[in-house]
Amino acid sequence: MSPSSRLFGRLADRLPPGVRRLTTDSDLPLRQAAYQSPLRDERLAAWLGASLGILFSVCFVTGLYSHLQQHPQSWLPIPARPAGLYRFTQGLHVAAGIASVPVLIAKLWLVWPRFVALPPVKRASHLVERIGLFPLVGGGIFMAFSGVANIAQWYPWRFSFTASHFWMAWVTMGAIVAHVGAKWAISRRALARPSRRPRVTDADPVLGTLAESDGDRPGGTGLSRRGLLGTVAAASGLLTLTTIGQTFRPLRGLALLAPRDPAKGPQGYPVNRGARNAGVVDLATSPDYRLIVDGRVTSRLSFDHAQLLALPTHDARLPIACVEGWSYSAAWQGVRIRDLLDMAGAAPDRTVLLESLEPNGAYRTSTLNPGQAGDRDTLLATHLDGEPLAIDHGFPCRLIAPNRPGVLQTKWVSKVTVL
Amino acid sequence: VSDELVDGDASAEQPLPEERPQPSDHRAGPLFWVSAVMGWVVIGIGLRGVFEHSLDTRPANLAKFVVGGALLHDLLIAPLVILVGVALIRFVPRRARAIVQAALVVTGVLAVFSYPLVRAYGLAANNPTSLPHNYALNLLVVLGVVWAVAAAALVVRLRRPAA
Numbered sequence: 001m002s003p004s005s006r007l008f009g010r011l012a013d014r015l016p017p018g019v020r021r022l023t024t025d026s027d028l029p030l031r032q033a034a035y036q037s038p039l040r041d042e043r044l045a046a047w048l049g050a051s052l053g054i055l056f057s058v059c060f061v062t063g064l065y066s067h068l069q070q071h072p073q074s075w076l077p078i079p080a081r082p083a084g085l086y087r088f089t090q091g092l093h094v095a096a097g098i099a100s101v102p103v104l105i106a107k108l109w110l111v112w113p114r115f116v117a118l119p120p121v122k123r124a125s126h127l128v129e130r131i132g133l134f135p136l137v138g139g140g141i142f143m144a145f146s147g148v149a150n151i152a153q154w155y156p157w158r159f160s161f162t163a164s165h166f167w168m169a170w171v172t173m174g175a176i177v178a179h180v181g182a183k184w185a186i187s188r189r190a191l192a193r194p195s196r197r198p199r200v201t202d203a204d205p206v207l208g209t210l211a212e213s214d215g216d217r218p219g220g221t222g223l224s225r226r227g228l229l230g231t232v233a234a235a236s237g238l239l240t241l242t243t244i245g246q247t248f249r250p251l252r253g254l255a256l257l258a259p260r261d262p263a264k265g266p267q268g269y270p271v272n273r274g275a276r277n278a279g280v281v282d283l284a285t286s287p288d289y290r291l292i293v294d295g296r297v298t299s300r301l302s303f304d305h306a307q308l309l310a311l312p313t314h315d316a317r318l319p320i321a322c323v324e325g326w327s328y329s330a331a332w333q334g335v336r337i338r339d340l341l342d343m344a345g346a347a348p349d350r351t352v353l354l355e356s357l358e359p360n361g362a363y364r365t366s367t368l369n370p371g372q373a374g375d376r377d378t379l380l381a382t383h384l385d386g387e388p389l390a391i392d393h394g395f396p397c398r399l400i401a402p403n404r405p406g407v408l409q410t411k412w413v414s415k416v417t418v419l
Numbered sequence: 420v421s422d423e424l425v426d427g428d429a430s431a432e433q434p435l436p437e438e439r440p441q442p443s444d445h446r447a448g449p450l451f452w453v454s455a456v457m458g459w460v461v462i463g464i465g466l467r468g469v470f471e472h473s474l475d476t477r478p479a480n481l482a483k484f485v486v487g488g489a490l491l492h493d494l495l496i497a498p499l500v501i502l503v504g505v506a507l508i509r510f511v512p513r514r515a516r517a518i519v520q521a522a523l524v525v526t527g528v529l530a531v532f533s534y535p536l537v538r539a540y541g542l543a544a545n546n547p548t549s550l551p552h553n554y555a556l557n558l559l560v561v562l563g564v565v566w567a568v569a570a571a572a573l574v575v576r577l578r579r580p581a582a
Contacts, residue, residue: 125447153541163475174461181454270548
């Protein structure tokens, strides 16, 4: 016995007898039978934990990629290709987050009796493990809640969603790493065990499993462990099926609970911020509108509406992929950024800053790294599916570039600055 | 929502396993401590980020949601779910119990997920593409399918003779 466990053991002995009598084992403050459910079982806890760990890891990696997109690092430039990469990773981020909701709820239900363990701490490692439950549970619930609220564009808080969701992801992921290390041995043992109904000898006093009280009557009792796992999978599957159509077009008809319909909106496509809400209606339709190409150029360029439409055009089929998980693919037509740079006499391998007519807003500007600016499909689009661009989609012209979050596909572009 | 608190008579007959060592009785090995150090370094990165960007993250407001979410679950939602489980045992016949439990679990999860959509908190003015569906109706349609499947499963199970 280590000194710390001796110390915590002595403290446990000091508990009033009445408190100790409440439990048949040192971990639970109430009678064992009070928690008896064949479902509170190590093996099921391990299955749910492993699923949750995988789903949260997928969210973390795809979330890091989305963060890198929006906070570009010069040492790790975002490639322009494959064109649909961000559409895939962000669709996956939101889908995995949605699918994790039932798993998280089930896992919390399963281990809930452990939050009130007696004695609260047995040894130093047990203390470290239990302190780690605060970031694990608090972080897990926060990530799921804030993500679900954000895709519904519900902001019942005062903090910035993106910053808080990002930094809390590190807290949650760190807690998962520590928790996996603490539970590795017990989970491996539980998952290696052949799947069968537990007998009395298998009972796990910590999670409260006893042999099923009427296990020899098939269908006589509640959900089996396999039944609960199947129910959680069904709930995840149903949530996925009723939302994934916002990015996976063939299932659009089933997307009854998706916050966006990828085929509803001006010109048949949704928008996150329309022209009125951005405050650009007058500026965009004014005869004084000019598109300016400036910065490190040999000749500064300026185009009015008519001159913009007279520029050489290029066609590209590219997706718009919103960070909130919806996306659509469309046919765009407009002038290439690299052709504009060529006309202005700028060097081809330049970073380019685009500015919108929007007077304010976090996304009124965006930058293209040299690889993105030089891509054959990076356009200032003036047409969508052969029609002039609707004002809600960014008339007179908007940026459309491959492998890029929708918020960085700047609309109502008025200035192109070569850096 | 699930089976909680089995009737006292069944449990009274079971000998309680007091001898089995519990997971937390084992001494922590090197894997525990290496993961704990790595994990807490990563947690530290996150916490440092929260406080370094406090203008954006508003730590006091953020803490309200992180701690509040955990407390809301542990003190309110989890006990409520257990009460529903108890009610199920009292009022739902044994042979129907598993199916009703499963349908209730799915119903609860769908309702929690759809809550902000049904309440239309995020509905943006001047943007008909924001929250384009009638989510209350759609939720009822999905739940209708869930309970129709549950009812069909129930009919199949009840028609089968009890073993």
